[in-house]
Amino acid sequence: MSFDVTQAIQEGKTSLGIEFGSTRIKAVLIDENHAPIASGSHDWENSYVNQVWTYSLEDIWKGLQDSYRKMALDVKQRYGVTLQTIGSIGISGMMHGYMAFDKNGELLVPFRTWRNNITEQASKVLTELFQYHIPQRWSIAHLYQAILNQEEHIGVIDFQTTLAGYIHWKLTGQKVLGVGEASGVFPIDLTTKGYHTKMLGQFNELLADRNLPWKLEDILPKVLTAGESGSILTEDGAKLLDPTGELQAGIPLCPPEGDAGTGMVATNSVAQRTGNVSAGTSVFAMIVLEKELSKLYTEIDLVTTPTGSLVAMAHSNNCSSDLNAWVGLFDEFAQVMGLNVDKNQLYGTLYNMALQGDPDCGGLLAYGYLSGEHMTHFEEGRPLFVRSSDSKFNLSNFIRVHLFTALGALKIGMDILLKQESVKLEEILGHGGFFKTEGVGQKIMAAALQVPVSVMETAGEGGAWGIALLASYMINKAEGQTLEDYLSQRVFATQAVKTLAPDAKDVAGFEAFMQRYVKGLAIERAAVENLQ
Template structure:
């Protein structure tokens, strides 16, 4: 039974979540049952300016305002009311990157997004200094690289934050970050749920020769955990968000989070021994750990949940792009033969056929490396398909090998966690394009990871829903109710999903494929060197 939606809107019992992804900004308004009432989205793209991937401040605010306006317009059309207040608001955005401001609040250099791989020198130095893997996209790597490059602006830095933190600051005046987002800025101390003070001291020591006017703790935001109040919407913030002027000030905001954290919330995978995997153009898995890893791994990033629990992340640059290219080729073939086949039916038919293939793909081998792959140490990639004269070459095995290889690099990262570190997982929650054909992506993923894989009907709701749920948790939680309890009792208890358990012959087949995959990396390396 749905609640009285119109009354909930008028009385401010709704919550609003807005997430800025790399290609889309989305606003979602939730009712009292935490289900979406209305949404609005705005498409945008990054720009490559002076060798930097960036978004302008103008585009940021234009996109936020447009997505909010479209959401409010949908509310007006469906329910005949104008939004004047909501119960709580949350903002999230793509993690990492570099935004620095002077004492007057002016942006010092254009926003450098996570996509910029320009910090290799600082990444290596900081990883060695902290004995903790610092990826190139992390905010601290960007800051230290700017210092190493002796960029003019570094002496004027008064505040450093992320995209989500910047938006939150402008709307509330509060310089804060949720702990999950903060964990992609600088390493977190799991005991204090704050930036690691020992590492801050180490950083201050290595920058001391540069004689800067600030220390790292002076310019970083305050760290908050899920459920804490992160300020209220100011008069200026209300006008900035809703240009029509209808929205009132005083609405509480939850801590701003990153897209990794909101993905965990949206898939109900914030509890220990759970994880989620997002599989589309790229693929990444996030596993909530019970204890710290024994050492630092270049293949594994360590971040946290929005409540500050440790999360291991394995990220592969390449997943479904080459697979999609082959399906497109079959689509082209069908048209040449005079057959007009619906593309969704084509995907469904070919994907389901893959389940009929041999468990080890009949000896076939493929690499879907359209770009480089850091897990296997490739700066460039070449998509390849290879077979021997003894291979069982048929369409089922051809499709199966391209599904397997889409997860090949990810499996290397996950094997570090599941085999070397003996991390135990009860379930992985799957979302993304690879799971659209019912059952297929789940079966392949279960074979790859040897873990049950669940896909929920709400998996497509996305990060805007996830940050709205964090706003809802802040507003509606009962005393001492954890985020895990709130999500299980109030959000996911009646939401349907399907779970697929690993099949032993498929698990064994994937392991045989991975031996071939690992041994064949020399072929991929030769292709990179010789096929220009």
């Protein structure tokens, strides 16, 4: 097999995906069968400078070059060849944020990441103006907030983009974005797959009396869809990516995409009536819609797939952190008792106990709000466990209620989609630590969302693998082959998947728990106001 891979590497029958995550930059090289054959990563952290979460340009390029270097070294060590050419490349990054440049290509203010909640005024004004939810992290909210703040650089902006768009621009010379990434910059017209023309006009009209030397459409990147060419790696770009000079120019790049889009690709969740839910420290579900929602919901973010299909995103800040803290308490107790219990065994044992509990958790109530929760309108959080005198307080119900409440805020958002908007969802694919104990998180998620939940037995390489798949699709797709068909027929056809359908008793139990959860929010509010 290594001979075949070696030959594929030498002949450029490969695709490279590089994704800039919040804490890690990862490069994954895949072969024609979409299997990862080499990888490299670089750890990094954002900095909080002058009340802004940012990464420096120096750190961006250092991280890119280091992750590429480690991947190329992995190729050399595994297959005995020097990486000189690649079939196609894709760049992905954290969505949203703000990078503004002047006509000389100089960054005007430090990169403002998605993590900054400094655009509340702009978010409210634009949401009202467009009648379309504009979250604080969106690029257009950052731009308008800078205008409202009368920042000096506004008058000399020549180009505004995202992190992935910036890297792609420097590697190819082209100012473009994939439509999924662009949908977190400015609302997308689902017919044209470009920026929403009416809303562009409304924004420009909003700025008419400010006498700025640009129109919004003049400073935003061009929008491309999956499968289109994002241009080629230039000589300068090749040296930026690989300072050793081994990598050759001329390699095609696919449109740069955001981490939401690459996550959808990596979980085969780009077709209508499909979705994926990521559950760990936070939890979010992304559902591909068949039509637009009937009205504006501030609880629901709207973005698109890399092909421009509308996606509804329900996001909860809190999921498993408080649950993990309770497991840590049991671990501490075991140590005090002189028991050496493996952490994975402890999690597995406790999680499986939850399946023995009463369907509605025996009347127990908990909130895992370590931080604020926008879905239920809390700017701060206080983790709580509450029970009445006649509740059934035992270990199985205790663990069960903490697994249930980890999905409480998410369910409020998903109920908007599935109940109020009657969104059709045939199944949802789960990934993240919540699903690590086989069958437990999956069964509870199915009860919460009332749809079958599938988990892939072999996890891919995450977003870096997802953008590598998009790069591969660009050069390997058949004539007229959609991304949905390419993924289903050529990438995931042999992927082993385990699916659990909702259990009627669990569904009824979760609904009963949610009635208690919603009523009890007043207790959480009192805790926030009175416990410092």
